[in-house]
Amino acid sequence: QVQLVESGGGLVQAGDSLSLSCAASGRTFFSTYAMGWFRQPPGKDRELVTTISRSGRLTSHVDSVKGRFTISRDNAKNMVYLQMNSLKPEDTAIYYCAAAPARSDVIRLDGYDYWGQGTQVTVSS
Numbered sequence: 001q002v003q004l005v006e007s008g009g010g011l012v013q014a015g016d017s018l019s020l021s022c023a024a025s026g027r028t029f030f031s032t033y034a035m036g037w038f039r040q041p042p043g044k045d046r047e048l049v050t051t052i053s054r055s056g057r058l059t060s061h062v063d064s065v066k067g068r069f070t071i072s073r074d075n076a077k078n079m080v081y082l083q084m085n086s087l088k089p090e091d092t093a094i095y096y097c098a099a100a101p102a103r104s105d106v107i108r109l110d111g112y113d114y115w116g117q118g119t120q121v122t123v124s125s
Contacts, residue, residue: 001026002033002114004097009119012087016123020082022097022116031055031075034100036112037082039093039121046096051106052080060107064090087123094118 008020020037024030034054040046050061050071059071068087073080080097098112105111 002028002030002099004099004114004116006095006097006116006119009095009121011122011124014088014123014125016087017083017085018087018121020084020095020097020119020121022080022082024078024080024099028078030078030099032102033114034102034104034106035071035073035080036098036100036106037069037071037080038096038098038109039091040096040118041090041093046109048107048109049095050082051100054102084121087121089123089125091121092123093121095121 003026006022036051037049038046039049052059052071056073068085070083096118097116099114100106100112
């Protein structure tokens with residue numbers, strides 16, 4: 001069982017930066033999981049934002065955040081991070097980190113076995 005806890009959300013203005021963290025605990029074997037950040041805007045479905053491979057060498061981002069958001073991980077600390085720059089009002093959402101076991105389809109929500117409780121990010125115009 002893996003527990004994930006996000007932190008770092010808040011209220012910022014358009015153009016600002018924000019850094020989210022996700023701490024993994026439990027019987028983690030953290031480095032065996034690919035990690036992803038998802039978000040759920042108000043009234044909309046949860047959507048994939050970015051993923052990172054188990055080693056951290058490979059990342060992917062949806063087009064809407066490319067060049068603005070950066071995912072990283074520290075396997076020694078069981079942590080994954082999301083650096084968000086040049087934030088826009090449309091980035092407003094609850095942000096979730098999630099863990100996907102080996103050979104899962106990391107672009108699908110159902111590829112992830114463990115989820116955090118989410119952290120709210122609100123970007124004002």
